[in-house]
Amino acid sequence: MIVRHAESPCPSCAQTLDGVGSHAGHLPRVTDYSFCIHCGTVLVFTSVSPVAYRVATPDEVQAFRASVAGRRVLEDYQALRRIESMKSVFIDREGSA
Ligand SMILES: [Zn+2]
Numbered sequence: 001m002i003v004r005h006a007e008s009p010c011p012s013c014a015q016t017l018d019g020v021g022s023h024a025g026h027l028p029r030v031t032d033y034s035f036c037i038h039c040g041t042v043l044v045f046t047s048v049s050p051v052a053y054r055v056a057t058p059d060e061v062q063a064f065r066a067s068v069a070g071r072r073v074l075e076d077y078q079a080l081r082r083i084e085s086m087k088s089v090f091i092d093r094e095g096s097a
Pocket residue numbers: 010011012013014015036037038039040041
């Protein structure tokens with residue numbers, strides 16, 4: 001579920017954030033984790049109306065990385081970065097990888 005919100009800057013890279021994805025299917029709560037898709041920084045909600053974030057502490061980053069949902073987000077982000085780093089992709093139609 002994607003929840004759109006009023007534009008709020010990432011506290012790390014200042015890029016605009018205007019939505020959050022939730023595997024849990026509910027709106028974020030203060031102290032929930034978030035993740036900047038622009039710079040890869042782990043964030044924490046400090047307000048949900050309006051939405052505001054702070055950069056997670058090192059202990060919070062460690063907890064995020066140790067969680068199932070956090071690992072999934074990081075894997076998705078790394079896959080996205082690999083795709084974005086490819087200027088083009090060559091597919092051999094003869095079937096060899
Ligand atoms: Zn950012």
